[in-house]
Amino acid sequence: MKQLTTIGWREWASLPEWGVEVRAKADTGARSSAIDCSKIEELPGNRVRFTIRLSRKTNRDLTLEAPIAMRKHVRSSTGHGHDRLFVETILRIGGREKSILVSLTCRQRMIHRMLLGREALSGDFLVDSGVDHWATPRKKKRQ
Structure with a gap:
């Protein structure tokens, strides 16, 4: 049997293929994952261009392109359905890496920029709802 990595209900998540580290909420009530994006634009060749806000406190954004992995109708927490584009990327949490599908959507009004x-x-x-790793400041990488 595979050993599960225990994570908190809020975690620092790394998306190494994109060079992004973001605070994420583990939501076992949600089927799919989502990340806060803007300027979502379909491109020829089944690709998508999207912009991730690196920090809400600054105007630093990162624009990326990726193949569209899936199109799916998703019902939000408010009960409204939306068609979303999904892309595939690597998720790294607690020393474990995993390929995941993530939907591109505007979560600007939401507290958590990424939902797992x-x-x-x-x-x-394994999500331990009593653990919150947002309270643990990240050490800045020396350059």
């Missing part, structure tokens, strides 16, 4: 749903967590992570 059951599909991303299943089989690899």
Whole structure:
């Protein structure tokens, strides 16, 4: 049986292929994962261009392009359905890496910029709802 990595309900998540580190909420009530994006634009060749805000306190953004992995109708927490584009990337938490699908959506009004749903967590992570790793400041990398 595979050993599960225990994570908190809020975690620092790394998306190394994109060079992004973001605070994420583990949400076992959500089926799929989502990341806060703007300027989502479909491109020829089944690709998408999107912009991730690196910090809400600054105007630093990162624009990326990726193949569209899936299109799916998703119901939000408010009960409204939306068609979303999903891309595939690597998620790194607690020393474990996993390829996940993540939907691109505007989460500007949400507290958590990234949501980790059951599909991303299943089989690899165990969520301890009593642990909150946002309270643990990240050490800045020396350059």
